[in-house]
Amino acid sequence: MEKTVLIxxxxxxxxxxxxxxxxxxxxxxxITGRRAHLLTELEKxxxxxxxxxxxxxxxxxxxxxxxxxxSLPNDWKQIDILINNAGxxxxxxxxxxxxxxxxxxxIDTNIKGMLYVTKKVLPLMMQSTVKHIINIGSIAxxxxxxxxxxxxxxxxxxxxxxxxxxxxxxxxxxxxxxxNPGMTETEFxxxxxxxxxxRAEKVYEGIEPLKGEDIAHIIDFIISLPPHVNIxxxxxxxxxxxxxxxxxxxxxxx
Ligand code: NDP
Ligand code: 8X3
Numbered sequence: 001m002e003k004t005v006l007i008x009x010x011x012x013x014x015x016x017x018x019x020x021x022x023x024x025x026x027x028x029x030x031i032t033g034r035r036a037h038l039l040t041e042l043e044k045x046x047x048x049x050x051x052x053x054x055x056x057x058x059x060x061x062x063x064x065x066x067x068x069x070x071s072l073p074n075d076w077k078q079i080d081i082l083i084n085n086a087g088x089x090x091x092x093x094x095x096x097x098x099x100x101x102x103x104x105x106x107i108d109t110n111i112k113g114m115l116y117v118t119k120k121v122l123p124l125m126m127q128s129t130v131k132h133i134i135n136i137g138s139i140a141x142x143x144x145x146x147x148x149x150x151x152x153x154x155x156x157x158x159x160x161x162x163x164x165x166x167x168x169x170x171x172x173x174x175x176x177x178x179x180n181p182g183m184t185e186t187e188f189x190x191x192x193x194x195x196x197x198x199r200a201e202k203v204y205e206g207i208e209p210l211k212g213e214d215i216a217h218i219i220d221f222i223i224s225l226p227p228h229v230n231i232x233x234x235x236x237x238x239x240x241x242x243x244x245x246x247x248x249x250x251x252x253x254x
Contacts, residue, residue, distance in 0.1 A: 002051075003130055006030040006079050008059055008117055009086030011038035013186025014136060017212030018083060021220050023049040030076065032068070033086070034058050059086045059113030060105075069120040080130035081223055082121050084114045087136060087158075089151040089192040103150045110154035114161065122169075131173055132223060135162045136215075137180040139235060145244040151192075155180075159233075166232065175230040177222055182237035183247070184210040206249030207240035 005022050009015040011033035019031050023046040031046070032055045033039055039054040046052040053076055057064040087110045090102040114135065125131050140148055141155030159178060166176040189200035215236065222231045240248045 002026055002028050003080040003128075004028040004030065004076065004078060005081040005083060006032065006121060007083040007085055008032050008113075010042060011035045012212075013188060014181070014184060014212045014215045015083070015085040016042060017216040018085070018219050019046060021213070021216035022223075023052065025220065026050055027081075028052070028076070030055060030072075030079070032057060032059075059117055060108040062116045065113075065116045065120050069117075069124070072124075077124055078127055079121055079124045080128040081132045081134065082118065082125065083134045083136070083219065084117060084158075085136040086113060086117075087154075089140075089188065090194070092147045092151075092192060094147055095149045098150060106150050106154050110151075111157045111161075114158065118165070125174075126172065129227075130175075131169075132175040132177070133165060133169075134177045134179055134219060134222065135165075137162065137178045139180055139182045139237065139244045141178075141180060142235060143244050148244070162233070177231050178233045179215065179219060179222070180233070180235045181210060181215050182235070182241045182244070183207070184212065184215060186212050206251035207247050208238055209240075210236065210238050 005027045007015050007019050007029065010019045010031035019029050019042060023029055028051045029046060030053050031039055031042055034056065036056045039056055043052050043054050055068040057068040059065060088106065090105050091099055118133065135158050137158040138155040140152045141159040144152040162176055162178040169176060183204065185204050189203045190197065193199040218234065218236055
C-alpha cells in the first residue's frame with residue numbers, strides 16, 4: 001500500500017521541494033500551509049504524479065489544526081510520515097532591541113505550532129507500520145549566533161522535543177529524526193527581513209547556499225532506510241559554511 005506523508009509548510013522552500021520529491025516517489029501527500037493559492041497551485045502540479053490533498057491552516061491556531069486534521073476523509077486518516085517543517089525567523093536584532101511580536105510569532109510557530117500538529121496527527125499514525133516523525137530543526141538549534149537569540153531558542157526547543165519524542169514514542173515503534181539545515185536559499189531570509197529583498201539576498205552573497213531540493217534529497221534518503229534503521233539527527237551545511245556564522249564568501253575582501 002502506498003504510504004501517506006503530511007508536510008507542514010509546503011507552500012515554499014524545503015517543504016515544497018520535499019512534497020515534489022516525495023510525489024515523484026509515489027507517496028500520497030498531504031500539503032499544508034496558510035497561503036491557499038500556493039497550495040492549490042502545488043496540488044495541481046503534484047496531481048500529475050500522485051494522490052494529493054491540501055489542508056489550509058495556521059499551525060499557531062490549535063482550533064484550526066484540530067478542525068483540519070478531523071476533516072481528513074476516511075481514506076486519508078492513516079498517516080505514515082509526519083514532516084514538521086513549517087517555521088520561520090522574524091527579525092535579527094540583539095536581545096535588548098528585539099520586538100515582542102516577532103518573538104511571539106517565532107515561539108508560537110516553531111514550538112507551539114509543531115506541538116499542536118504533532119498532538120493531532122499522532123493518533124492517525126498509531127496503526128501505521130512506518131510511524132516516522134521528521135522535525136526540521138536548524139544549525140540554529142545546535143549553536144547560537146549573534147542576534148539569533150529567540151530564533152535559536154526555538155530551534156534548540158525543536159532539538160529537545162525531537163529527542164523527547166524519540167524517547168516517549170520508543171515503545172510504540174516510532175522513528176523520530178531531526179533534520180538540521182544550514183544556510184538554505186528559500187523564502188526564509190525574505191520572511192526574516194520582513195520582505196526586504198536586498199537584505200535577504202545579501203545573506204547568500206558570495207556563497208553557494210543549499211536549495212530546498214538538497215534537503216528534500218536528504219529526507220528522501222532518510223525515509224528510504226529499512227525499518228530497523230533510523231537517522232536520529234543530521235546537520236547539512238553548504239560546503240561554503242563551517243558554523244552558523246563562519247562562511248567562506250568568494251567576493252569578500254581578504
Ligand atoms: P520558507 O519561508 O520558504 O518556508 C516556510 C514554510 O512554513 C512556508 O511554507 C510557510 O507557509 C510555512 N509557515 C510559516 N508559518 C506558518 C504558520 N503559522 N502556519 C502554517 N505554515 C506556516 O522557509 P524554509 O523552507 O527555509 O523553512 C522551512 C523550515 O526550515 C523552517 O522550520 C525553518 O526554520 C527551517 N530552516 C530553514 C533554513 C534556511 O536557511 N532556509 C535553515 C535551517 C532550518 P505559509 O506562509 O503559506 O503559511
Ligand atoms: C536557518 C539557518 O543560520 O540562518 O535556520 O539561522 S540560520
